[in-house]
Amino acid sequence: MAEYAIEIDGLVKKFGDFTAVNGISFKIKKGEIFGLLGPNGAGKTTTINVVLGLLKLTSGKITVNGLDIKKYGEEIKQRIGLMTQETVVEGDLTAWENLEIFAELYHVSPAGERNKRIVEALKEAELTDFAKKKAGTFSGGMKRRLELVKSMIQHPSILILDEPTTGLDIQNRTNMWKHIKELNSLGVTIILTTQYLEEADVLCDRIAIIDHGKIKAIGTVSELKKVVGTGRILEVIAENHGDAAAISGILKTHFKLKPEIKVDKVTAIVEIGHEEKTMSKLLIELSKKRIKISSVSMHMPTLDDVFMALTGASTRDATHDDNSSRMDSMMRGMRGMR
């Protein structure tokens, strides 16, 4: 038995001249929850599509359970479940029918076994009472739950979740996290992509931070937090954007820190033990120079800080463009026409 669920070695994927994935390598251990964290367009979905054989790789090598995807594409498909970034339950079909179609496409047989799995899946998704209702009438959270159990109907050993909680409310999100952890505790290796640091923090054993098709860092959450040092993070937000540079200047000259500016936000790492002194001296300096600030704080490093340090962008700035979802609703209107 191979030790790794997935091994990616020097993966490059080009679309014409554009390189979406630029030589990434990592190994995912069996039984772990592995996070691919990165902003929009980082190459997360592309990487997943290549692993699933939906896209041909430009160069590099990928093995799943020790099997080369180029040679064992069909065997591998049976072993991997995917929940795509866009929810793709069929709105015109009932929850039961949605599951049944995929149970059949994954060749789950005989019919008795299929039915058993569908009943189980519905229960797991808390949709037993909605089995005969059309999925199109479901709320976003219900659809997402249906999709999660749908992607597990063939009982795969690896489950890939592409942004599983994007667009869900807090309650559904925590619920989804619970489900993912449960699945993992049953021995399923999970790979998830996310733009939410909190999600990666809560769920993942290990994380790879990916940006512009390259891996910026890889490790456990605590390993990654060390990237920003052992100190505390000082964060000052100026009331006027123009003052950010002045604040940064004070931190440089008076405190010998290495501040980073992001629009109106200035951050710097402060050594442990110096937090309070730095804070009070800074406030005095600022009032002397008559610089108005809207907030100042000192906190333990979070993944957000790691992310900012590595990619130069906060994930909160990463916004989804709404075009795709508008397109979706238009498509849904037309789709039943056959």
Place this chain on the structure above:
Amino acid sequence: MSLLTDSFTLFKREMLIFRSNLKVNLIRSIIFPLVFIVFFGNIGTSINNAPIVVVNSANNPQSLSFISDLQANNYLSISTITDEATALGMLQNGKIQIVVVILPTFPSSKQNVPGIQVYYSNTQQSVTGFALPIISAAAAKFDNNVQSVNKGPSASSNPSGGQVASNALYAANGNYKDFLVGGIVPMVVVFGSLFGGGISLISDRQLGNLKAFFITPINRSAIVLSRILSGSVVALLYAFLALLIGVLDGAQIAGGFETIAVIAIVAVILSCGFTSVALILASKIKRVDAYAIFSQVVGLPLWFISGGIIPVQSLPSFLAAVSVVDPLTYANTIIRALTLQGFIAFDVLLLNLGIISLFAIVFIFLCLKVFKSSSTEE
């Protein structure tokens, strides 16, 4: 083996989705036949008493029997004169639409020696479209080769012949509505297949369903086969509804069960071909709106030149030439013969079925090939 079961699973999905949108689908499918049959069918010219002049140059018992056969037909008004030049003059003046000259060679059984020469003008297309098949069918009783010469603005010559049982011929009621109802069948089949097959594929790609299928261990061909299968079932339903609307509106369909059975076969073959065309187009065109326009651009001309609403004989010659490569022309030949005459010679049926089957097989094959090599990449 799994290709069949996978295809069936996806077929089931297509049909469930179809059923789920039954109302919209049915309304969409009957609106065209309804407009065409009820509206155009009822304003079309009736060809009762189409004025025809017969010039009998043979003057033998067979030719007299042929003339009385023509006279027995309610929809033709036959007068005989002896001078061919006078008859052609009347044709030129527009007093009549058709001149039938029974040549001294009548009855002729030789392929290149016509027994009858037909001159017609294109001024009243529905008249010639009707009368010509009736005349050639009547002539076929004498195993004759008919040569028809178009004296209208655009000349075309369509020799036709064959053994046609004359009795069945008279069962047909010759009005435009009867003519139209047959032509509506290929239309609903083609537009149903082009629209349904293409839009469902594009929307499945846009919504990610195609990706979801591609990551399952199914044979990719199942995606194509299931859609061809479901397209055929839907096309059959649409064809049946179109005929039903026609009949309810008073159109007469000659022949009985055999007519319906052959029409069903033609509908299925056409649908297989055109669903494949739709899938090939839809795998190239990514946008629903662009596809919807493009499918009309493909479908409408094919339908117009196939003799669907006006007889091919009445088309300008360059379009008549194009209609030779239009599979719908052959479908219409079969369906027209059946709905108007209730009869089609077996060899003619076989030839025309063969041609549309060839069209379907070629495009199914192309479609499977396109899907084998396609990925989800743009």
